[in-house]
Amino acid sequence: MRILxxxxxxxxxxxxxPEVAKLAANTWADITMLGIQSTNASAGLDQxxxxxxxxxxxxxxxxxTGKDSPYASPAGKEVFSPDNGGWQVGAAPDSSKALNLKxxxxxxxxxxxxxxxxxxxxxxxxxxxxxxxxxxxxxTLNLPQKIAKDAGCSVLVIKxxxxxxxxxxxxxxxxxxQESLELIxxxxxxxxxxxxxxxxxxxxxxxxxxxxxKQMAEIQKYYTDRQINAWIxxxxxxxxxxxxxxxxxxxxxALWMGKKSMLGKMFSSNLIEKLVANSQSxxxxxx
Amino acid sequence: MIKGLLNIDENLxxxxxxxxxxxxxxxxxxxxxxxxxxxxxxKQRSAGTGWVQRTWERGIEEAGMQTVLRLIKxxxxxxxxxxxxxxxxxxxxxxxxxxLRKGRYELFVExxxxxxxxxxxxxxxxxxxxxxxxxxxLVLKNLVVPKKGVILVGDGVDxxxxxxxxxxxxxxxKVDFDLVHYKFQENNELVFLDKxxxxxxxxxxxxLLKENGFSVQSSKVICGTPEQAADSFREYGLAITTFPTxxxxxxxxxxxxxxxxxxxx
Numbered sequence: 001m002r003i004l005x006x007x008x009x010x011x012x013x014x015x016x017x018p019e020v021a022k023l024a025a026n027t028w029a030d031i032t033m034l035g036i037q038s039t040n041a042s043a044g045l046d047q048x049x050x051x052x053x054x055x056x057x058x059x060x061x062x063x064x065t066g067k068d069s070p071y072a073s074p075a076g077k078e079v080f081s082p083d084n085g086g087w088q089v090g091a092a093p094d095s096s097k098a099l100n101l102k103x104x105x106x107x108x109x110x111x112x113x114x115x116x117x118x119x120x121x122x123x124x125x126x127x128x129x130x131x132x133x134x135x136x137x138x139x140t141l142n143l144p145q146k147i148a149k150d151a152g153c154s155v156l157v158i159k160x161x162x163x164x165x166x167x168x169x170x171x172x173x174x175x176x177x178q179e180s181l182e183l184i185x186x187x188x189x190x191x192x193x194x195x196x197x198x199x200x201x202x203x204x205x206x207x208x209x210x211x212x213x214k215q216m217a218e219i220q221k222y223y224t225d226r227q228i229n230a231w232i233x234x235x236x237x238x239x240x241x242x243x244x245x246x247x248x249x250x251x252x253x254a255l256w257m258g259k260k261s262m263l264g265k266m267f268s269s270n271l272i273e274k275l276v277a278n279s280q281s282x283x284x285x286x287x
Numbered sequence: 288m289i290k291g292l293l294n295i296d297e298n299l300x301x302x303x304x305x306x307x308x309x310x311x312x313x314x315x316x317x318x319x320x321x322x323x324x325x326x327x328x329x330k331q332r333s334a335g336t337g338w339v340q341r342t343w344e345r346g347i348e349e350a351g352m353q354t355v356l357r358l359i360k361x362x363x364x365x366x367x368x369x370x371x372x373x374x375x376x377x378x379x380x381x382x383x384x385x386x387l388r389k390g391r392y393e394l395f396v397e398x399x400x401x402x403x404x405x406x407x408x409x410x411x412x413x414x415x416x417x418x419x420x421x422x423x424x425l426v427l428k429n430l431v432v433p434k435k436g437v438i439l440v441g442d443g444v445d446x447x448x449x450x451x452x453x454x455x456x457x458x459x460x461k462v463d464f465d466l467v468h469y470k471f472q473e474n475n476e477l478v479f480l481d482k483x484x485x486x487x488x489x490x491x492x493x494x495l496l497k498e499n500g501f502s503v504q505s506s507k508v509i510c511g512t513p514e515q516a517a518d519s520f521r522e523y524g525l526a527i528t529t530f531p532t533x534x535x536x537x538x539x540x541x542x543x544x545x546x547x548x549x550x551x552x
Contacts, residue, residue, distance in 0.1 A: 194521060201402070210298065213298050213299035213300075213400070214299070216299055216400075217299045217302050220299075220303075220430065224306075224430065229430070229431060229432070230430075231401075231429050231521070231545050232299070232303070232400050232401060232428070232429055232430075233400070233401045233402065233403065233545070234400050234401070234402040234403070235402065235403040236402070236403065236404060239403055239404070243403050246514075250518070
């Protein structure tokens with residue numbers, strides 16, 4: 001698994017490090033921590049941002065103190081070196097898994113997307129400001145929402161300081177990837193949260209009810225075998241938006257939004273943005 | 288040991304029911320008879336009579352038996368089955384009702400996946416099968432480990448009737464029960480009230496339980512919307528209450544409750 005962790009110098013970014021470290025510890029993912037400087041690359045590396053990124057890395061590694069870690073700590077002082085128009089600090093040579101630091105210059109949305117594409121990331125994780133708006137300080141309006149909407153891979157937007165007690169996972173009508181099932185498994189385990197699997201029913205454009213149920217049965221078995229109690233609920237297509245809006249106040253919403261996804265067709269871009277902005281809890285868009 | 292009838296169809300709800308039944312037979316000291324009703328549609332109905340009709344029915348029954356055995360084999364529940372599944376051909380509700388009466392079952396068990404539409408639950412409990420059932424009905428909505436149960440009281444619940452049925456079902460239960468009185472109120476979140484707020488419902492139910500040698504682990508009064516209350520019962524593996532007699536917040540709460548639910552009359 002390859003995770004891109006988009007960070008800035010605000011408390012919401014620092015706040016997500018412990019959760020990401022737990023996820024990384026369970027998945028042994030390759031991690032890239034990416035910071036974006038608004039000043040042009042020709043002006044040189046933003047030293048304040050570089051220092052923040054190094055602090056984020058230390059904070060990440062500190063979560064593994066006294067535990068088995070796939071990420072080796074650096075032997076000495078680390079410095080950024082130029083890399084492809086940006087700067088980076090590579091992983092320690094004896095690290096089992098990659099933990100890279102990168103700083104790129106330019107538009108944050110564009111650079112985050114480009115980095116995720118170049119690396120073939122499975123998941124982008126980012127935090128956002130507390131409250132109803134979910135923003136990145138000093139950046140393009142609705143950055144987290146735009147990343148969630150437009151990224152080619154899965155996106156997890158972690159809301160500040162909100163414990164996840166329930167994960168409401170909306171089952172798409174397309175094929176469910178093993179990786180996304182496992183990602184939800186990890187998040188449920190990390191938070192010791194309840195898992196609710198929501199299946200869609202309705203007359204048009206959906207699989208037959210029997211097929212949906214069969215898929216739900218398989219997913220339920222998958223989680224039961226892993227000692228995860230998955231609650232089942234069927235929601236009519238017409239009532240899904242209202243249901244999601246309500247459920248987003250109860251726990252983390254996980255939506256499957258693949259290319260052939262029925263949820264992708266039903267949920268307009270605006271609705272994803274609204275969901276990310278208004279949800280009281282974190283939001284996971286699975287692709 | 289109580290005698291239960293478990294209805295099995297080839298769907299997710301039955302898959303859940305079969306797996307839960309394995310745990311249920313253990314905690315409620317229960318024997319289970321599996322059943323399945325084949326409901327042929329008009330096109331499938333044989334136009335013949337006599338042996339032609341009987342041969343056609345035997346064929347349908349055989350297909351039904353194969354369906355049920357396949358599901359049992361797949362789920363492999365650790366169930367205390369009385370005998371081979373009983374397969375019937377005809378109207379589902381009529382056939383099950385007849386079997387419940389003839390077999391003097393003490394509990395009917397079937398899976399029914401929770402939906403967001405309250406009307407689905409209303410249709411279920413007002414169906415001929417549920418409205419005429421001679422015994423309590425256990426609706427299995429989710430697969431949970433029944434570590435603890437809850438007795439639900441509130442508006443419209445007759446404590447006498449509820450406890451009489453509860454004693455029959457749970458006399459040898461291996462799980463503890465809590466007692467909860469639900470009150471409807473539009474709150475931002477679920478509120479726990481003083482026990483005195485439960486009034487006679489809670490006090491009478493507690494007395495009846497005591498008279499019958501039962502004690503509950505805790506009794507409480509909860510107050511909130513039907514969804515909030517229903518959600519709070521996720522910690523329980525079994526809930527027992529009486530049939531709601533009308534559309535009400537209690538009925539809505541029972542529609543949303545994700546826990547396996549025994550409805551008594």
